[in-house]
Amino acid sequence: MNIYFICTGNTCRSPMAEAILRSKQIEGVDVRSAGVHAVDGLPISANALTLIEQSDMPYTPVSTAVTAERLAWADLILTMTSSHKRLLLHSFPSVAEKTFTLKEYTLPAVGGDVHDPYGGNLETYRKTFGELESLIEKLKQKLLGEEA
Numbered sequence: 001m002n003i004y005f006i007c008t009g010n011t012c013r014s015p016m017a018e019a020i021l022r023s024k025q026i027e028g029v030d031v032r033s034a035g036v037h038a039v040d041g042l043p044i045s046a047n048a049l050t051l052i053e054q055s056d057m058p059y060t061p062v063s064t065a066v067t068a069e070r071l072a073w074a075d076l077i078l079t080m081t082s083s084h085k086r087l088l089l090h091s092f093p094s095v096a097e098k099t100f101t102l103k104e105y106t107l108p109a110v111g112g113d114v115h116d117p118y119g120g121n122l123e124t125y126r127k128t129f130g131e132l133e134s135l136i137e138k139l140k141q142k143l144l145g146e147e148a
Helices: 013-023 046-054 068-073 082-091 093-098 102-106 122-143
Strands: 002-007 030-035 076-079 099-101
Touching (some): 013 030, 076 093, 093 099, 099 102
């Protein structure tokens, strides 16, 4: 299964989500990330990089923009916010059936958005990283059929 995490600039939330899921090493799962307003090749944020490296996780060091070809690769598209989802579906309506917010997919009764740490200090990033770790653990359980 190919999973694509989407945020705004692909420098904070989606690269952290990609690294966390990649670190789970789930057989048959490939993961990438991109941003709805990203530019290819920009470095991920220093605080995101610090947390990923402290956790010794494999990561993609630069940003990637969303394209139709890249979306076609994905079996499941998980956005960080409902506004990312709306923007994606406005531009690429054909991906509607495989697009969800991360919280909508992992916590359907709760929903909501993943907090954006952009511009925050390391502690702000750490809170978002922890939120993503919890959500991606739920995603892993769902992928492996281990839901409670």
